[in-house]
Amino acid sequence: xxxxxxxxxxxxVALGGAAGxxxxxxxxxxxxxxxxxxxxNGSGSLLLGFLLYEALRTDRLGDxxxxxxxxxxxxxxxxxxxxxxxxxxxxPLVGAAYLFGSYALGFGAxxxxxxxxxRVDPREGREVRA
Amino acid sequence: xxxxxxVALGGAVVxxxxVATLAxxxxxxxVALGGAVGxxxxHLLGSAVDxxxxxxxxxxxxxxxxxxxxxxxxxxVGGDALLLAGTGACGxxxxxxxFSVSTVRLWERGDRGxxxxxxAGNTLLAGAAVGLAxxxxxxxxxxxxx
Numbered sequence: 001x002x003x004x005x006x007x008x009x010x011x012x013v014a015l016g017g018a019a020g021x022x023x024x025x026x027x028x029x030x031x032x033x034x035x036x037x038x039x040x041n042g043s044g045s046l047l048l049g050f051l052l053y054e055a056l057r058t059d060r061l062g063d064x065x066x067x068x069x070x071x072x073x074x075x076x077x078x079x080x081x082x083x084x085x086x087x088x089x090x091x092p093l094v095g096a097a098y099l100f101g102s103y104a105l106g107f108g109a110x111x112x113x114x115x116x117x118x119r120v121d122p123r124e125g126r127e128v129r130a
Numbered sequence: 131x132x133x134x135x136x137v138a139l140g141g142a143v144v145x146x147x148x149v150a151t152l153a154x155x156x157x158x159x160x161v162a163l164g165g166a167v168g169x170x171x172x173h174l175l176g177s178a179v180d181x182x183x184x185x186x187x188x189x190x191x192x193x194x195x196x197x198x199x200x201x202x203x204x205x206x207v208g209g210d211a212l213l214l215a216g217t218g219a220c221g222x223x224x225x226x227x228x229f230s231v232s233t234v235r236l237w238e239r240g241d242r243g244x245x246x247x248x249x250a251g252n253t254l255l256a257g258a259a260v261g262l263a264x265x266x267x268x269x270x271x272x273x274x275x276x
Contacts, residue, residue, distance in 0.1 A: 017169020
């Protein structure tokens with residue numbers, strides 16, 4: 001990778017990271033307590049599942065688009081550190097429910113995203129969503 | 131490469147968190163700036179250690195970022211510094227979406243043992259890292275007390 005393209009990649013990741021973290025902060029402001037992190041992690045897992053499976057099915061998404069949206073925006077929009085700190089600080093029962101609920105939601109959302117990608121693109125070829 | 135990225139992240143977080151004039155910066159800008167730094171650090175460190183067979187990069191950033199956020203929360207650092215280094219940098223440095231999608235990918239391609247190891251590893255190591263951060267923060271005493 002050339003120096004210029006490396007710089008472009010880092011710029012896209014930084015831009016996406018700023019946007020993703022800001023969106024997560026906004027969701028956290030709109031929903032109280034653990035619900036904000038849960039909503040961001042669930043919706044981000046759904047969108048990343050869709051994006052990556054879409055990229056696997058077709059080559060429609062270019063490398064730069066993936067870098068900006070997947071590595072930059074969606075990975076920053078979701079957070080593991082806040083999730084695990086919240087888990088350890090919660091009451092034990094609440095923490096256990098939050099831990100397993102987050103995992104169930106995250107895995108389920110990634111699967112829904114995967115299936116949505118298959119529905120949008122039932123064949124290998126290009127099929128634009130209506 | 132890995133060491134450079136880790137040192138760069140740690141240095142950036144400490145430097146950003148220790149800036150005394152953060153109050154003049156609007157909250158959304160603090161979160162956005164921290165998010166940019168955290169995402170770049172994750173990309174550098176993650177792509178250096180990730181493997182095709184196992185998402186070691188995601189595991190590494192999640193454990194390291196959880197330790198750093200634990201330090202900030204338990205020390206405790208509050209207000210603007212927490213927005214910048216915690217919500218922004220550590221929040222963006224770690225990722226739940228990649229964790230979820232990587233787990234599903236491992237599982238459905240038949241690597242179920244690795245999928246379970248990945249989930250258990252993230253949970254137990256990040257949880258332990260937060261516990262360690264609490265101990266280190268307690269030993270260090272409150273900010274400014276030194």
